[in-house]
Amino acid sequence: MKNVLITGGAGFIGANFVRYLLRAEPEVHIINLDALTYAGSLENLRDLPDPSRHTFVHGDICDADLVNRLMREHEIDTIVHFAAESHVDRSILGPAPFIKTNVIGTFTLLEAARQAWGQERDGVRFHHVSTDEVYGSLAPDDPPFQESTAYDPRSPYSASKAASDHLVRAYFHTYGLPVTITNCSNNYGPYQFPEKLIPLMILNALQGRPLPVYGDGKQVRDWLYVEDHCEAIHLVLRKGQVGETYNIGGGNQPYNIDVVRKICALLAELRPGVDYASLITHVPDRPGHDRRYAMDTTKIRSELGWQPRHDLESGLRATVRWYLSHLDWVAKVAQGEEFQKWLQQNYADRQSLAGRRRA
Ligand code: NAD
Numbered sequence: 383m384k385n386v387l388i389t390g391g392a393g394f395i396g397a398n399f400v401r402y403l404l405r406a407e408p409e410v411h412i413i414n415l416d417a418l419t420y421a422g423s424l425e426n427l428r429d430l431p432d433p434s435r436h437t438f439v440h441g442d443i444c445d446a447d448l449v450n451r452l453m454r455e456h457e458i459d460t461i462v463h464f465a466a467e468s469h470v471d472r473s474i475l476g477p478a479p480f481i482k483t484n485v486i487g488t489f490t491l492l493e494a495a496r497q498a499w500g501q502e503r504d505g506v507r508f509h510h511v512s513t514d515e516v517y518g519s520l521a522p523d524d525p526p527f528q529e530s531t532a533y534d535p536r537s538p539y540s541a542s543k544a545a546s547d548h549l550v551r552a553y554f555h556t557y558g559l560p561v562t563i564t565n566c567s568n569n570y571g572p573y574q575f576p577e578k579l580i581p582l583m584i585l586n587a588l589q590g591r592p593l594p595v596y597g598d599g600k601q602v603r604d605w606l607y608v609e610d611h612c613e614a615i616h617l618v619l620r621k622g623q624v625g626e627t628y629n630i631g632g633g634n635q636p637y638n639i640d641v642v643r644k645i646c647a648l649l650a651e652l653r654p655g656v657d658y659a660s661l662i663t664h665v666p667d668r669p670g671h672d673r674r675y676a677m678d679t680t681k682i683r684s685e686l687g688w689q690p691r692h693d694l695e696s697g698l699r700a701t702v703r704w705y706l707s708h709l710d711w712v713a714k715v716a717q718g719e720e721f722q723k724w725l726q727q728n729y730a731d732r733q734s735l736a737g738r739r740r741a
């Protein structure tokens with residue numbers, strides 16, 4: 383691993399991974415290709431451990447000429463592909479960019495890798511970062527998702543990620559492209575854009591705004607601290623078997639409502655004086671809302687020796703502390719017109735319906 387193309391490295395997990403890799407691989411040079419959509423920001427890439435080994439390129443993964451040029455000029459031997467439209471609620475209100483970036487974008491990168499690497503099999507790798515959502519939704523007593531679980535995506539987001547996973551596997555079987563795939567559960571931690579559950583709840587609570595819990599709040603997610611995800615991806619790059627898929631997850635099963643209550647309790651401890659829990663508001667549910675995810679991570683634990691270093695308690699505490707000490711970052715990434723419009727679009731009707739129900 384010498385010259386690594388990271389796509390989406392100005393987003394939440396990508397920016398954490400850029401930091402992680404610069405520390406873990408002292409010889410590596412990173413080319414970071416990111417379109418800087420609403421979800422990406424150069425603010426996420428301030429104070430990198432060794433900025434001289436990081437080159438940022440502002441561009442679109444669907445731009446084949448650009449991707450081909452980067453592969454050639456930087457002699458890329460490893461691609462770690464994070465770039466995606468990633469928010470399920472946005473995919474419900476407007477699926478088109480999900481199909482473009484997640485499907486066409488992945489296809490464009492695969493073609494560029496195939497052309498650049500030709501028959502080269504040694505020392506090159508295409509790693510695709512995917513999600514547990516491709517497996518669908520579990521009933522309360524169903525066993526957790528395994529790597530062999532049949533795909534059953536249910537939102538435009540998860541369907542587009544499933545399509546990209548299938549393409550990546552097809553390039554392995556058809557062209558022998560050396561690929562690996564990781565399917566991970568819900569991440570949280572520093573630099574997560576505040577449209578997602580955990581940062582949204584922290585920031586709404588600090589502003590005294592309602593904490594919008596979809597439906598009964600008894601949906602179950604498996605939460606993983608982002609640094610643990612970065613470590614798992616690095617391990618798969620180093621020791622993973624080409625052509626294989628690895629599930630990654632935190633091994634916890636809280637109801638959403640309990641995650642929100644934990645955040646309120648942490649804030650009450652760290653910023654006392656407000657009854658944060660009284661802000662919890664049940665609002666109309668997400669259409670097609672997956673009820674439960676759970677990951678069986680036996681394969682990555684037993685084959686590669688990975689395990690998460692953070693449990694939900696310590697990870698949530700670190701996350702709440704991070705947001706409290708980075709309100710300047712929040713102001714820069716979240717004050718824009720686009721995000722304010724999104725909040726209006728996704729929550730205004732829900733809040734007024736919730737208000738009417740309460741009245
Ligand atoms: P994010 O939305 O925070 O960041 C996505 C990044 O991709 C942004 O910087 C954005 O500017 C960039 N991007 C979007 N379209 C692009 C394009 N056409 N060309 C170049 N760059 C583009 O996403 P995230 O939460 O960091 O997720 C990263 C990856 O991990 C995604 O593939 C996602 O499906 C996957 N994943 C996320 C989670 C999670 O909980 N967040 C869990 C499992 C897997």
Ligand code: DAU
Nearest residue numbers: 468469470513514515567568577578579594595596601638
């Ligand atoms: O499971 C992995 C996936 O996790 C990733 O592939 C996605 O990119 C990532 O966005 C995330 O998807 P979710 O839909 O699970 O995450 P989100 O933070 O949007 O929601 C988490 C849960 O909280 C979900 O059950 C919906 C609920 N929720 C979310 C929001 C934004 C609420 O109750 N209220 C909210 O306002």
